Amino acid sequence: MVLLGxxxxxxxxxxxxxxxxxNFTIGESSIYLHKLLKRIKPARGLQIVIAPxxxxxxxxxxxxxxxxxxxxxxxxxxxxxxxYTGETSVTQLRGLVNYIIVGHSERRHVFxxxxxxIREKVAACIRNNITxxxxxxxxxxxxxxxxxxxxxxxxLISGLADVSREDLxxxxxxxxxxxxxxxxxxxxxxxxxxxxxxxxxxxxxxxDTYGKEIAEKMPLLYGGSVNPSNAGAYLTIPGIDGxxxxxxxxIADQFIDIIELAKKIKL
Ligand code: PEP
Numbered sequence: 542m543v544l545l546g547x548x549x550x551x552x553x554x555x556x557x558x559x560x561x562x563x564n565f566t567i568g569e570s571s572i573y574l575h576k577l578l579k580r581i582k583p584a585r586g587l588q589i590v591i592a593p594x595x596x597x598x599x600x601x602x603x604x605x606x607x608x609x610x611x612x613x614x615x616x617x618x619x620x621x622x623x624x625y626t627g628e629t630s631v632t633q634l635r636g637l638v639n640y641i642i643v644g645h646s647e648r649r650h651v652f653x654x655x656x657x658x659i660r661e662k663v664a665a666c667i668r669n670n671i672t673x674x675x676x677x678x679x680x681x682x683x684x685x686x687x688x689x690x691x692x693x694x695x696x697l698i699s700g701l702a703d704v705s706r707e708d709l710x711x712x713x714x715x716x717x718x719x720x721x722x723x724x725x726x727x728x729x730x731x732x733x734x735x736x737x738x739x740x741x742x743x744x745x746x747x748x749d750t751y752g753k754e755i756a757e758k759m760p761l762l763y764g765g766s767v768n769p770s771n772a773g774a775y776l777t778i779p780g781i782d783g784x785x786x787x788x789x790x791x792i793a794d795q796f797i798d799i800i801e802l803a804k805k806i807k808l
Contacts, residue, residue: 555807556713556762556783557800558590558674559790560615560642570597574604576793581609581800586808588783589800590640591790595629602637613640613674616648619661631665641666642785643673644700646719650680656699664703667711674713674762674785675700677743681720681727693739694746709751713760715785716743721765723788730766733774740780769798776806783807 565573570593581589592613593601602612614637618628634641643666644659659675666673677696679689697714704712716739721731740761747756763775764785772784783803789795 554760554782555587555803556590556760557587557796557803558592558613558640558642558715558762558764558783558785559796560592560613560645560764560785560787561594561791562615562647562787563594564791565593565597567597567600570594570601571604573793574601574610577796578604578606578609580793580797583608584804584808587800587803592640592642598634598637611639612637613642614638615642615645617641617643617662617665619658619665621665631662631669631671634671635669638671640672640674640713642676642715644676644696646676646678646717646722646725649676650719656696659696660699660702663700663712667704667708672711672713674715676715676717676764676785678717678719678722678765684718684720689739690742693742697743697746698750706751706755709755710758713762714743715762715764716740717764717785723766728766730771733778736763736775736781737778740778744780767799769795769802772799772802773806776803 590611590613592615595614598612598614605612614634617631617634618625621630621632643662648654663673663675677693679692683689683692718731719725720728722728743761744756747759760782761780762783762785763781767775767784767786768789775781775784
């Protein structure tokens with residue numbers, strides 16, 4: 542097994558992350574990766590990440606060119622090993638992935654993951670030298686009751702509670718309003734002004750808690766119905782360092798168009 546070097550955020554500033562969710566067989570994943578590898582050129586300052594389903598991680602880890610792309614897991618268990626049937630630990634993911642998506646809204650709302658579980662998963666990632674992509678975001682009803690600020694702050698406080706100050710540069714935050722994620726009933730894309738407001742809440746909270754320097758450095762991604770037509774607008778929101786993409790990351794042409802946009806806008 543190839544052991545990966547660390548991939549902490551100080552090196553990269555823009556991230557394009559594709560979350561494949563529960564799509565593609567191992568064979569389909571491999572064919573799709575082959576397509577991406579043929580068409581993607583490495584660019585300094587831009588990190589492209591794909592998060593295939595867990596069964597595809599091992600074969601894809603042998604096929605991937607890490608100069609072009611890195612792998613992420615979509616989930617993990619916070620314990621290192623033990624009697625947890627059906628689960629995969631961060632320790633087991635070491636050597637396969639550089640990133641793990643933690644606290645995705647589907648994990649929070651479909652699989653009832655609690656803030657406590659998410660806090661433990663973030664800590665397990667740090668302990669194992671894997672960068673957590675901590676997802677936070679309010680639901681439609683929280684938004685309509687004016688609770689967005691409290692929800693985002695609570696999710697940040699609890700998600701980062703076990704991360705030491707020195708390790709904060711090993712965390713990526715993804716703001717994903719649940720009401721904007723495709724697949725959620727009644728979902729609709731967010732307008733950039735809404736996102737900008739949440740970015741302000743997140744950056745201000747980080748600044749008040751950890752200081753301006755840490756707050757400015759922490760990569761903050763946006764996710765929710767991103768496609769090639771709206772990606773440019775989202776990428777130009779001040780304080781947004783990249784995108785977490787679900788549906789559009791399953792279509793090579795769309796994912797590559799978004800990557801090209803990110804190069805033009807961010808590099
Ligand atoms: C996601 O899965 O994180 C996501 C944002 O999905 P979509 O782009 O399909 O809304």
